[in-house]
Amino acid sequence: MVALAPRIPAPSVVARHLFLRRSRWRWEEIAFWLIAAASFFLFPGHHVLITQALISGLFVVSLDLLLGYSGIASMGHAAFFGIGAYTAGILAQQGWGDPLLGLIGGAIVAGAFGALCSLLVARLHGAALLTVTLGIGLLCYELANKWSSLTGGDDGLQGMIVQPVLGLFAFDIDGNVGFIYAFVVIFIFYLLARRLVNSPFGLALTGIRENIRRVPALGISVRFQLMMAFTISAAVAGVAGALLAETTQYVALEVLSFDRSISVLIMLVLGGIGNLVGGMVGAMVFIVARDQLAAVNPVYWNFWLGLILCVVVMSGAGGIVGFLRRLGDRIGNGR
Amino acid sequence: MNINSASPETVLETRGLHKSFGALRVTQDVSFRLPQGARYALIGPNGAGKSTLINLLTGVLAPSSGTVLLNGSDVTRLRPEERVRRGLARTFQINTLFPELSPLEAATLAICQRRGLCINPFRALSGCDDAIDEAQALLADFDFGDDAGRPTHELPYGRQRLLEIVLALAAKPKVLLLDEPAAGVPQQESAEIFTAIEALPSDVAVLFIEHDMDVVFRFAQRITVLVAGRILCEGTPDEIANHPEVREVYLGDGENV
Amino acid sequence: MIGPLVNILINGLAYGVLLFLMAGGLSVTMGLMGFANLAHGSLAMLGGYIVVGLMRDYHWPFLLTLPAAAIGAAIAGWIVERTIFKRFYGGKELDQVLLTIGIVSMTVAIATYVWGSTPQPVRVPEFLDGRVHVGIVDVGTYRLFLILLGGLLTLGLVLGIERTTFGAKIRAAVDNRRMTVSCGINVDRLFTLAFAIGSALAGLGGGLAVYLVGLDPSFPVKYLVYLLIVVVVGGLGSIQGTLLAAIALGICDVAGKYYVPEAGAFVLYAVTVLLLLWRPQGIFGR
Numbered sequence: 001m002v003a004l005a006p007r008i009p010a011p012s013v014v015a016r017h018l019f020l021r022r023s024r025w026r027w028e029e030i031a032f033w034l035i036a037a038a039s040f041f042l043f044p045g046h047h048v049l050i051t052q053a054l055i056s057g058l059f060v061v062s063l064d065l066l067l068g069y070s071g072i073a074s075m076g077h078a079a080f081f082g083i084g085a086y087t088a089g090i091l092a093q094q095g096w097g098d099p100l101l102g103l104i105g106g107a108i109v110a111g112a113f114g115a116l117c118s119l120l121v122a123r124l125h126g127a128a129l130l131t132v133t134l135g136i137g138l139l140c141y142e143l144a145n146k147w148s149s150l151t152g153g154d155d156g157l158q159g160m161i162v163q164p165v166l167g168l169f170a171f172d173i174d175g176n177v178g179f180i181y182a183f184v185v186i187f188i189f190y191l192l193a194r195r196l197v198n199s200p201f202g203l204a205l206t207g208i209r210e211n212i213r214r215v216p217a218l219g220i221s222v223r224f225q226l227m228m229a230f231t232i233s234a235a236v237a238g239v240a241g242a243l244l245a246e247t248t249q250y251v252a253l254e255v256l257s258f259d260r261s262i263s264v265l266i267m268l269v270l271g272g273i274g275n276l277v278g279g280m281v282g283a284m285v286f287i288v289a290r291d292q293l294a295a296v297n298p299v300y301w302n303f304w305l306g307l308i309l310c311v312v313v314m315s316g317a318g319g320i321v322g323f324l325r326r327l328g329d330r331i332g333n334g335r
Numbered sequence: 336m337n338i339n340s341a342s343p344e345t346v347l348e349t350r351g352l353h354k355s356f357g358a359l360r361v362t363q364d365v366s367f368r369l370p371q372g373a374r375y376a377l378i379g380p381n382g383a384g385k386s387t388l389i390n391l392l393t394g395v396l397a398p399s400s401g402t403v404l405l406n407g408s409d410v411t412r413l414r415p416e417e418r419v420r421r422g423l424a425r426t427f428q429i430n431t432l433f434p435e436l437s438p439l440e441a442a443t444l445a446i447c448q449r450r451g452l453c454i455n456p457f458r459a460l461s462g463c464d465d466a467i468d469e470a471q472a473l474l475a476d477f478d479f480g481d482d483a484g485r486p487t488h489e490l491p492y493g494r495q496r497l498l499e500i501v502l503a504l505a506a507k508p509k510v511l512l513l514d515e516p517a518a519g520v521p522q523q524e525s526a527e528i529f530t531a532i533e534a535l536p537s538d539v540a541v542l543f544i545e546h547d548m549d550v551v552f553r554f555a556q557r558i559t560v561l562v563a564g565r566i567l568c569e570g571t572p573d574e575i576a577n578h579p580e581v582r583e584v585y586l587g588d589g590e591n592v
Numbered sequence: 593m594i595g596p597l598v599n600i601l602i603n604g605l606a607y608g609v610l611l612f613l614m615a616g617g618l619s620v621t622m623g624l625m626g627f628a629n630l631a632h633g634s635l636a637m638l639g640g641y642i643v644v645g646l647m648r649d650y651h652w653p654f655l656l657t658l659p660a661a662a663i664g665a666a667i668a669g670w671i672v673e674r675t676i677f678k679r680f681y682g683g684k685e686l687d688q689v690l691l692t693i694g695i696v697s698m699t700v701a702i703a704t705y706v707w708g709s710t711p712q713p714v715r716v717p718e719f720l721d722g723r724v725h726v727g728i729v730d731v732g733t734y735r736l737f738l739i740l741l742g743g744l745l746t747l748g749l750v751l752g753i754e755r756t757t758f759g760a761k762i763r764a765a766v767d768n769r770r771m772t773v774s775c776g777i778n779v780d781r782l783f784t785l786a787f788a789i790g791s792a793l794a795g796l797g798g799g800l801a802v803y804l805v806g807l808d809p810s811f812p813v814k815y816l817v818y819l820l821i822v823v824v825v826g827g828l829g830s831i832q833g834t835l836l837a838a839i840a841l842g843i844c845d846v847a848g849k850y851y852v853p854e855a856g857a858f859v860l861y862a863v864t865v866l867l868l869l870w871r872p873q874g875i876f877g878r
Contacts (some may be wrong), residue, residue, distance in 0.1 A: 015439055015471035018484050020461050073686050120869055126620055126685065128872040131824040134817065135865040142858040167359040192457070200447035200463060203436075207444055210433035217393070217431070219506055220453055221417035232456060256816075262693060269690050274345040299704045306697030313691045314679070 023198035028324050029277040033187065036284075040179055046177035048247075051182045053287035055243045057185045060267045060279030061193050062236035067265075068274035069197055070229045072121075075130050076137020077237060077264055079117075082256030084110040084238025086144065086151055089251035092160040099165050099246050103185065107235040108127030118227040134258075141256040144147055154193030157251035165188020171247065178247035185243060189236060193276055196232070224305030266305065269312055281320050345407070346371050346540045347392070347423065347510045352401035354387055354564075361387045362398070363564045369510060376551035377541040379561035380584065385507050385544050386428070388561065389514055393425050394418050406509065420449075424508035426499040428515045428544075434488035438479055438498050441487065442470035445505035470505065477501055477531055493524045497531060510540045517550065529553070552576070598729045606735035608842025609742030609806065612835050613797030614815065615822040616749065617669075619792015623766045623829020625681045625783055631672075632794055633693040634699040634810035635665045636675055640796030640807040641703065654716050658799050665691045665795020678780070686813050690725045703809035714802040734803055735784045741800070743795070746835060753831055762786055766829040787807075821864050825874055833876025 039050050059081050066072050087109040088102030096102075121132055144151045152158055164170040169177045196202050204225050207215050215222050245251045254260065263286065271282020294301040317323050347369040351377065354362035361384045369375055379385050390396040392403060394415040405421050413421075433441050446466045447453050460467075461469045474483045477497050482490055487498065496516060503511055517525040518533060532554065535541060545551045551558060551572075558575045560567040562584050575581055617633040617675070639661035646652040646660055672695070680688050720737050723730045753759035765772040765779050773779050822841055827832030841860070848859055867875070 015467050015483070016461070016464055018437070018439060019443070019467055023459065023461055043420055067686070073689065075689075120865075123869070126626075127628060127820075127828060128825050128868050128874075130628065130685075130689065131820050132865050134820065135861045135868075138817065139858065139861045139865065142856050142861065145856065146854065146856060154517070195459060196456045198460050199456055199458050200444065200452040200460055200466075201458070202453065203440060203444045203447070203460060204453045206436065210430060210435055214427075214431045214433065214502070216415040217419060217425055217427075218502065219416050219448045220444075221414070221416045225453070228454075228456065258813075260773050265690065268695070269686075292783050299701050301701075302697050302704070303701030306694040306699075306701065309694030309697065310676075310691055313687050313694065314676070 023194070026325075027279070027328065028281070028321050032277055032280055032284075033190075035261050036183065036280075040183075044174075047179040049287065049291055050284075051175055051179045051247055052244070053284045054182055054186050054280075055240050055247070055266070056267060056287055057280035057283035058189055058243070059237055059240040060264055060271070060283045061190065061276055062233045062240060063264050063268055064273065064276055064279045065193060065196065065205075065230055065236065066233040067268065068279075069202060069209060070205040070226060070274075071212075072226065072230070073130060073133070073265075074233075074261075074262050075134040075265070076140075076258075077233075078139040078256050078258070079258035080110040080114055080139045080234040080237035081241040081244075081260065081264075082140060083113055084143065084241030085156065085245040085251045085255040086241075087238065088242035089157040089160050089245040090150065092162050092246070092249075095161070097161045097163040099162060099181065100166075102162070102246055103239055105241050106238040106245075108238075110124065110241065111231050111235030111240020114237075115227065115231040117234070118230030121230070122223050122226050134261075137256070137258060137261050141253070141258070144253060144256050151253070152249075154253055156253060157179075157245075160245065160249045160251070162246050162249055171249070175247070181244050182247055185239070189239060190276065190280070190331065193236070197276065201225070201228070266309055268319075270319055272321030272323075275321055278321035285320065344371050345369065346405070347542070348404040349392070350402045350404070352388075352391055352403070353399045354391055355399050361564050362391060365401070365561075365564075365566055365567065367446045367559055367569065369542055371509070371540055372538050373428055373542075374554050375541070375557045376545055376555035376558045377561060378545050378548055378558060379567075381546065382563075383561045384564040385546075385561060386514075387564075389425065389512060389544060392512060393423065399497050406478055419506055419508075422507075422509035423512070424503040424510070425512040425580045426503050426514055426516055428518050430495050430499060432487050432498055432502070435486055435549065437486055438474055438490070438501065439467075439470055439483045442501055442505050443467050443497070445502050446470050446473075449506055473501060473505060476534075486565075492519050493527060496520055496528055500528075500531060500535075504535075504539075508539060510542070511535065512542050514544045515546060516543070518546075542568055550571065595729050596850065598727075599731065600850055601843060602729075602731050602735055602739070604846040605839060606738040606742075606804070606842070607846055608839035609738050609746075610801050611818060611822050611842055612838035613742065613745065613800070615794050615819045615826075615834055615838055616793050616831065617787070618794075618819055619823045619826060619829060619834040620762065620766075620786050620790050621830065622823060624762065624769075624779075624786060625825055626685075627677060627681055628685055628688045629677070629692050630689060630816055630820070631695040631699070632790075632810065633815040634696055634861030635669055635791045635794040635814065636798030636801065637703060637807070637809075637811040638668055638697065638800030640802045640811065641664045641707060642795070643799040643802055644707075644714055644807060647714065654720075655712070658796060661799035662792040662796040665798070666788045666792035669791025669794075670784065673784055673787045678784075681783075696816065699811045699812060703811075707809070709809055711806045711808045713800065714807070715805050738800060738804070739807070744798075749793075750831060750842070758782075758785070821860075825864060825867055827874030827877030830876040833874060837875065 036054065043050065063074065063077050066074055084106030087106045091102050091105050117136055121129060124132055145153055162171055165177060165181050171177050204220050208222055208225060214224060239253060244255065267282040267286045268279050270286060271280065272278025290301060293304065312319055345368045350366050352362055352365040365388060377385060387396065391398050394413055398411065402409055404410065405418060405423055410418050412420065443466055446469050447463055450466055452458060452463055452466065471483065482494055487495060500516065513532065517528050520528060543551055543555065555572060557570065558572055559569045560575060560581050567580060568578050613634045614633065618629060621627050621629050638769060642661040643657040646668045647654060648659040680691060716734060720734045722733050724733050724736065753762060761772065761777055761782055769779060818841065822834060822837045826837035844860060848855060852859065
């Protein structure tokens with residue numbers, strides 16, 4: 001028996017290494033987070049803007065989990081972002097202003113709504129899926145618009161009182177505390193998202209994206225995986241929305257808008273789909289560019305945005321991160 | 336294990352399976368048994384209802400009436416993935432693989448599922464060493480070598496056909512349905528696939544679904560002939576080859592192939 | 593009691609005709625090539641601006657600008673289809689969605705640049721401007737004109753699809769594209785033609801819409817949702833389904849604004865979502 005005991009053959013080491021390499025931190029990821037952290041010191045006058053870009057980044061990451069890994073397109077993802085924002089906002093308005101409580105509340109309510117939606121959309125695909133997700137987004141917008149006793153309607157939600165983070169650090173007008181708070185929360189969720197895509201669960205999602213017909217033949221329930229993915233994605237979007245509400249101490253109806261659902265798609269494609277960091281990069285570039293260009297002339301912004309979107313899609317280059325990776329590979333090979 | 340023991344247990348059985356699409360009856364009163372470790376074949380000309388029968392067995396379609404039994408329990412109402420978990424695996428006639436994933440990733444996914452690891456979103460893959468090792472060993476059995484780490488879409492077609500079998504085996508099935516495993520593979524390259532099929536674990540019951548009769552004569556202990564949705568006859572390869580009706584409806588067709 | 597109801601029906605019908613003209617081409621695009629063209633509303637907007645522009649700057653009569661709107665949109669559609677869209681047939685749906693959203697964004701910007709962001713007025717000839725007494729209610733002449741014109745066009749379209757060889761080929765291609773190709777029919781060319789005709793209808797619809805619903809650069813965004821709902825609820829590739837869905841949507845929208853203005857578009861979206869959960873392939877889809 002001893003002679004037959006399994007010994008670890010060399011290929012197994014190679015195989016394990018392949019999976020380690022899959023989950024290793026890539027240079028674009030490290031670069032992005034270093035730059036994001038350094039921007040606290042480099043651009044002290046722009047903390048509010050960068051915080052917004054990071055929050056949008058987390059929102060994009062939540063969509064990437066669904067679209068980039070499972071291949072499920074949502075045209076109404078702002079619904080979950082907005083629900084998270086309103087949950088945190090209303091909690092703070094009603095005297096439950098602890099920021100962490102707001103985050104948890106936003107995640108739970110948005111996640112629960114996501115779970116409900118996932119029951120509905122799990123069997124849809126194609127044009128019907130696009131229209132139903134779009135419809136859900138529009139429904140939430142209309143509901144918040146009409147239910148003004150709760151949401152403040154068109155005027156937005158007023159009177160939020162957000163307490164200091166951990167009872168120690170009060171939000172300041174320059175956005176210093178807001179920046180650090182958002183940065184830490186978003187980084188933690190980024191780590192969790194990384195963990196998820198590098199788990200067997202994430203691999204199953206990739207399988208669904210790659211070939212939805214094969215997945216059941218492996219014994220995996222497509223319905224269960226997609227419902228989980230939808231719920232998690234919605235909860236993360238809810239956290240992003242709650243962060244926006246807390247750092248700005250205000251919730252505008254715009255958090256639920258169709259425009260936001262589309263922008264998040266654009267940011268994802270711009271940065272690069274299916275690699276998490278692309279979403280963060282895309283959001284940063286989008287928000288900063290919009291701030292600069294839309295200030296000059298909003299008409300030009302729309303035009304360049306459309307053109308860039310067409311170019312990114314037509315080039316098939318995988319967005320900014322895809323381009324950087326190829327550039328990096330070329331430099332690496334040239335050595 | 337004593338090979339000569341009395342008739343082994345039936346692992347897959349159908350009783351009076353019917354399926355109609357509107358007025359069109361595509362499966363009529365199909366009843367057959369597949370014993371443990373069997374090497375059976377299901378043959379029939381194009382349009383005989385082979386694909387429909389596979390879909391009924393695997394749960395892609397629900398029968399109009401009749402039952403499917405797996406290990407003696409009724410699975411007629413179970414979803415495809417639930418049948419896989421109970422030991423019924425299949426391959427696809429047309430490659431149904433994950434183009435961007437490597438064979439290693441795909442096999443690891445199947446093994447992680449079998450081990451119940453796919454439902455936890457926060458378990459690191461790099462920590463599932465046992466599953467990875469098992470996938471690697473399984474691929475090594477099929478001589479995948481370096482191909483195990485390459486994206487599936489880059490592999491030669493014959494390799495992709497083999498991967499179909501690997502992914503089915505990763506579920507550790509008791510019953511394996513092979514849907515034309517060598518479909519589209521040139522004759523000179525098909526040897527590799529048949530070697531692999533001959534080497535399948537002896538306790539797994541295998542049901543080949545084939546269009547080409549010559550192929551199954553090499554492997555099958557018993558052959559079931561399906562014509563126009565009905566079982567025409569069933570028997571050993573010799574009996575089938577000499578069956579007058581089979582010669583008429585099937586071999587006549589086969590000569591043209 | 594009856595008066596408002598009849599008025600709502602007639603107004604809704606007229607609105608539905610507009611939606612049908614604008615969405616008909618999209619239904620064929622999505623049904624035939626599986627191409628999700630969210631920029632279809634931009635073609636309608638182009639038709640609208642052609643009408644406004646020709647009337648204001650060149651003093652063309654209104655009725656003469658309508659064919660010009662159709663032809664202009666057809667040419668624009670044909671160019672875009674040949675140069676850009678054809679590369680994306682059979683590709684990923686997400687790419688199509690993003691590409692066409694990009695085009696919407698650019699057309700909105702171009703329209704704002706050229707015509708400004710203010711709504712463009714249009715003056716229709718006097719004989720279309722008034723109201724006529726029909727039975728028990730007064731109805732806007734223009735709405736009757738729309739229903740009449742829409743009815744004629746729909747009849748022509750249905751006959752064209754049902755009776756001509758071209759229509760038969762289109763139906764065959766929607767039904768089973770691969771089979772149609774193997775019958776020796778050039779589906780690519782067929783589709784280019786169908787796309788141009790669909791664009792012409794959208795341009796005409798856009799031109800006709802100006803007087804009723806106004807025209808500003810946000811037009812393609814505003815109608816994107818409505819067009820998508822009409823097409824998907826009607827069933828991709830089904831002309832009758834699209835017509836029915838368009839009329840139903842038109843009547844619901846007008847009735848909703850009249851009876852429950854506080855609910856806004858809420859009811860409309862809710863009904864759409866429920867309908868699609870019940871029948872994901874649309875009412876007349878397969």
